[in-house]
Amino acid sequence: MTTRQPPRDGPKGRRPSFGKANFGTAKAEGRARTGPRTSARDAAERAARNRGDDAGTRDPWGGQETAAAPVRPKSRPAAEGTLPRRPIPGGAPGPRPPAKRPEVPAPGPTRREQRAAASATLASGVQTLTVEPDEAGMRIDRFLTARFPLLPFTRVQSIVRKGELRVDGKRAKPNDRLEPGMSVRVPPLRLDQPSERPRNPAREQDDATFIRSLILYEDADMMILNKPFGLAVQGGSGTVRHVDGLLAALTGPDGQKPRLVHRLDKDTAGCLIIAKTRLAAATLAKSFRSRAARKIYWALTAGVPRVRQGRVSTYLAKEEPTDADARMRVAKHGDEGASHALTYYAMVDQAAQKLSWLSFKPVTGRTHQLRAHAAHIGHPIVGDPKYFSVENWELPGGIQNRLHLLARRIVIPHPRTGKPVDVSAPLPPHMAQSWNLLGFDATRYDPIVEAPEA
Numbered sequence: 512m513t514t515r516q517p518p519r520d521g522p523k524g525r526r527p528s529f530g531k532a533n534f535g536t537a538k539a540e541g542r543a544r545t546g547p548r549t550s551a552r553d554a555a556e557r558a559a560r561n562r563g564d565d566a567g568t569r570d571p572w573g574g575q576e577t578a579a580a581p582v583r584p585k586s587r588p589a590a591e592g593t594l595p596r597r598p599i600p601g602g603a604p605g606p607r608p609p610a611k612r613p614e615v616p617a618p619g620p621t622r623r624e625q626r627a628a629a630s631a632t633l634a635s636g637v638q639t640l641t642v643e644p645d646e647a648g649m650r651i652d653r654f655l656t657a658r659f660p661l662l663p664f665t666r667v668q669s670i671v672r673k674g675e676l677r678v679d680g681k682r683a684k685p686n687d688r689l690e691p692g693m694s695v696r697v698p699p700l701r702l703d704q705p706s707e708r709p710r711n712p713a714r715e716q717d718d719a720t721f722i723r724s725l726i727l728y729e730d731a732d733m734m735i736l737n738k739p740f741g742l743a744v745q746g747g748s749g750t751v752r753h754v755d756g757l758l759a760a761l762t763g764p765d766g767q768k769p770r771l772v773h774r775l776d777k778d779t780a781g782c783l784i785i786a787k788t789r790l791a792a793a794t795l796a797k798s799f800r801s802r803a804a805r806k807i808y809w810a811l812t813a814g815v816p817r818v819r820q821g822r823v824s825t826y827l828a829k830e831e832p833t834d835a836d837a838r839m840r841v842a843k844h845g846d847e848g849a850s851h852a853l854t855y856y857a858m859v860d861q862a863a864q865k866l867s868w869l870s871f872k873p874v875t876g877r878t879h880q881l882r883a884h885a886a887h888i889g890h891p892i893v894g895d896p897k898y899f900s901v902e903n904w905e906l907p908g909g910i911q912n913r914l915h916l917l918a919r920r921i922v923i924p925h926p927r928t929g930k931p932v933d934v935s936a937p938l939p940p941h942m943a944q945s946w947n948l949l950g951f952d953a954t955r956y957d958p959i960v961e962a963p964e965a
């Protein structure tokens with residue numbers, strides 16, 4: 512039996528429609544029809560009426576929309592007898608226009624865009640500095656301290672240690688030296704505001720008078736101060752009054768402020784060299800690095816060493832690497848952060864086998880070197896809060912519990928003439944009192960001058 516297809520030539524050559532009237536029934540003429548019993552358009556119109564929309568304004572298959580489509584409400588159960596809204600193959604030709612959606616606020620920046628914006632903001636504070644000829648040979652940490660006087664020294668060390676600073680694009684160490692023309696990339700800095708009171712002419716005059724009262728030697732290029740006990744050399748956490756800040760009162764007409772060349776501990780008294788120009792500072796710094804400078808220290812120590820003259824050679828490292836003023840420990844060669852330290856000592860006098868007047872000649876210049884070496888040989892310096900650990904030891908009456916350490920003498924080539932400048936500092940008041948009490952003669956010959964230089 513052969514099945515014929517239904518005739519396709521309806522009125523005017525169009526395919527017969529299947530409307531509501533004959534839904535579910537067969538046409539009288541011809542055979543029973545096959546295929547869908549309603550058109551997709553009829554289904555769409557019926558679904559629109561069930562939703563309450565005007566079918567004339569929403570024509571998903573037409574070429575245009577006659578009016579703006581309303582916002583589609585939330586889905587609700589479809590009425591019985593409706594068909595799903597999906598494209599039907601062979602439907603009306605023509606592109607389907609995109610349905611209009613309700614306007615929504617513009618989205619904010621993405622997380623990546625926020626991070627990029629933050630990075631750009633931070634990068635705006637990055638500075639690139641060029642090393643000047645008169646800054647040749649300066650340590651990186653000293654270079655930053657000179658360029659940014661308000662930046663705490665602990666922050667300077669942190670910047671270099673964490674690799675935030677780059678020299679010619681490479682990481683550097685705090686003790687690396689700079690050469691003219693080098694490019695130093697400095698990260699954004701949060702400079703601490705000075706915690707001192709606003710400066711005024713009277714205060715400037717007082718500071719200048721105080722600093723000049725400490726001068727042991729001065730010329731056009733340099734001066735040597737007698738730093739008193741308890742006065743810090745540089746500022747730090749909680750330190751308001753210090754030598755570096757006081758030197759601002761001596762700024763010359765050309766705007767050049769005297770510069771520190773080396774450091775002393777806060778409780779160490781004695782000779783402190785100050786450069787008046789950048790060129791003098793660079794030249795004097797080279798003298799310290801090449802060990803052309805000779806330094807002699809005096810100390811009052813506990814006990815009497817069996818060897819009256821000797822040599823102490825160890826490696827020293829910080830117990831807390833992140834603390835700029837941490838206690839130093841005797842380390843082994845190769846330990847992280849360990850540096851070689853060499854000191855010569857000689858006993859000048861002693862009192863009742865309980866106290867000794869020791870003279871030191873340091874060859875290297877490590878942090879707390881003399882204090883750590885004195886403790887290492889079993890004779891810590893009297894009044895030292897970090898390294899004095901002798902059990903069952905009482906401070907003799909009349910002797911103050913202050914660090915008894917004096918930068919007694921310094922000999923250094925002049926930065927311009929090259930001739931040696933030899934300066935000695937007197938005993939500070941608390942050490943002079945101890946010397947008088949113990950019967951020590953400060954004019955006595957010091958045998959340390961005969962110690963080797965290396």
